Amino acid sequence: MNKVAILLISSLVACSNALELTDDSWSSAVKGKTVFIKFFAPWCGHCKKIKPDWEKLMEAYKDHESTLVAEVDCTDAGKGICETLGVKGFPTIKHGDPEDLEDYILSREFDKMKSFADNNLKPLCSPKHQLYCDESTKASIKEYVAMEDDVLDAKIKIEQDKIDEAEEIYETELAKVKAEYKQYDKEKDDKIDAIIEESGLDLMNAVKYYRVHSDD
Numbered sequence: 001m002n003k004v005a006i007l008l009i010s011s012l013v014a015c016s017n018a019l020e021l022t023d024d025s026w027s028s029a030v031k032g033k034t035v036f037i038k039f040f041a042p043w044c045g046h047c048k049k050i051k052p053d054w055e056k057l058m059e060a061y062k063d064h065e066s067t068l069v070a071e072v073d074c075t076d077a078g079k080g081i082c083e084t085l086g087v088k089g090f091p092t093i094k095h096g097d098p099e100d101l102e103d104y105i106l107s108r109e110f111d112k113m114k115s116f117a118d119n120n121l122k123p124l125c126s127p128k129h130q131l132y133c134d135e136s137t138k139a140s141i142k143e144y145v146a147m148e149d150d151v152l153d154a155k156i157k158i159e160q161d162k163i164d165e166a167e168e169i170y171e172t173e174l175a176k177v178k179a180e181y182k183q184y185d186k187e188k189d190d191k192i193d194a195i196i197e198e199s200g201l202d203l204m205n206a207v208k209y210y211r212v213h214s215d216d
Helices: 003-018 026-030 045-060 079-084 110-120 135-145 149-199 201-213
Strands: 034-040 067-073 092-096
Touching (some): 026 067, 067 079
8 A cells, every 4th residue: 555545544534533522532622612412332223324424414514613513432432421421322412512511302314413503503602702692791701802911811810720729629628538538448447357356257157158058
């Protein structure tokens, strides 16, 4: 196989894989997007049936500015996100805001899914798409846009510091809980060992076993 053919195949594989989200790529891929996601299992018959139409839909929305059409393999690298979203059956199709996904239960034919996507998957509210923001959010965007960079950076830092502090407190308290759990676990094991040693429980169980199985 010549180098041109190898590069072409590699390119096609990369394009295909780019539309399959994983636990690691999910957050960055869906950020700021309205999504249409198929959650599937490779062995699922209905998943195989919908595959050509879904691939056609993904291609139609490839590199779309505000809408992401993709898929997640719930048996492989996307297992974690499927569990988080409570995906039970296959295929499951969800749409909308990644933070508040809704189930898609309409036709799975390409034309119907394309029509649904065109009419329902609108951009999320953002500085670039203020048409989809409420008045309060628009006012906040206007306020932040008017700020000088250093003022905005300082304001961001204040709030980010609060988040960092909250995470630090969480980690500290979690470490305490883990230490307490470890101590309680040790105390439990020590107490059980003492009961067994002082009571002769092992011997009693051995005698009981012997009685039950002595005729075997």
